[in-house]
Amino acid sequence: MENQHVRDLYDRQIRREARPEGPGCRVERVGDVVRQTGPAHAWNGVLWSGLDASGADEAIAGQIAHYRAAGVSFEWKLYAHDTPADLGDRLLAAGFTAEDPETLMTAEAASLSLDVPLPEGVELRAVTDEAGVRQVVEVHERAFGTDSSHIGRQLLDHLAADPGTVTAVVALAAGEPVSAARLELCPGTDFAGLWGGGTVESWRGRGLYRALVAHRTRVAAEHGHRYVQVDAADTSRPILQRLGFHTLSTTTPYTYTV
Numbered sequence: 001m002e003n004q005h006v007r008d009l010y011d012r013q014i015r016r017e018a019r020p021e022g023p024g025c026r027v028e029r030v031g032d033v034v035r036q037t038g039p040a041h042a043w044n045g046v047l048w049s050g051l052d053a054s055g056a057d058e059a060i061a062g063q064i065a066h067y068r069a070a071g072v073s074f075e076w077k078l079y080a081h082d083t084p085a086d087l088g089d090r091l092l093a094a095g096f097t098a099e100d101p102e103t104l105m106t107a108e109a110a111s112l113s114l115d116v117p118l119p120e121g122v123e124l125r126a127v128t129d130e131a132g133v134r135q136v137v138e139v140h141e142r143a144f145g146t147d148s149s150h151i152g153r154q155l156l157d158h159l160a161a162d163p164g165t166v167t168a169v170v171a172l173a174a175g176e177p178v179s180a181a182r183l184e185l186c187p188g189t190d191f192a193g194l195w196g197g198g199t200v201e202s203w204r205g206r207g208l209y210r211a212l213v214a215h216r217t218r219v220a221a222e223h224g225h226r227y228v229q230v231d232a233a234d235t236s237r238p239i240l241q242r243l244g245f246h247t248l249s250t251t252t253p254y255t256y257t258v
Contacts, residue, residue, distance in 0.1 A: 015048035045075035096254040127168035139180040143198035192220035
């Protein structure tokens with residue numbers, strides 16, 4: 001029952017009552033859909049929907065028309081407990097592409113063991129300027145092999161417009177960035193989100209991921225957030241379970257290219 005309570009709280013505070021993530025973004029509530037629209041480099045998509053079988057296809061068509069008019073591709077962030085049960089199939093039929101599913105996990109910050117030492121010779125540095133953002137992007141591109149420039153632009157937007165809602169950190173070994181992650185604070189809610197944890201291949205398996213989770217959880221607790229939340233990939237889920245995180249649901253990004 002505790003997990004159900006936390007999931008309901010998450011749905012209400014983070015999805016249904018979502019706030020814009022950055023400058024130029026707006027959150028709109030249209031019928032039974034909550035969506036964010038912003039610049040092309042921002043996250044655009046559906047955060048929450050409360051649909052039934054009779055109105056789902058019309059709502060899907062409405063979101064496609066909206067983002068086509070805005071000229072931006074978007075994501076429908078579908079959770080396993082969303083309705084109707086066949087919403088994923090309906091999205092695929094409408095032209096969406098399903099990406100890899102992730103596990104929605106949360107933990108009560110006060111319940112986690114935060115005494116996780118850094119590997120010898122590694123220091124953490126807060127990201128506060130463009131040089132630090134470049135290091136975050138470098139780590140992500142080396143860790144995941146993908147273009148991460150959009151992450152840099154989003155982070156710069158946050159730091160410039162509302163630095164109190166995001167904290168990013170980079171781990172340096174002899175001055176070389178080897179791991180990075182960010183924490184998104186949601187003022188007025190019980191939740192803070194752990195995002196973008198990545199470590200270059202040569203430094204994996206040395207505890208950096210756990211150390212960055214612990215560091216960000218301490219920051220979240222200092223800002224008054226009761227829970228920390230992760231959309232966990234399969235590689236991260238076992239580590240988070242050992243740290244004390246619990247599974248609330250699964251989430252699958254359905255993407256639509258305009």
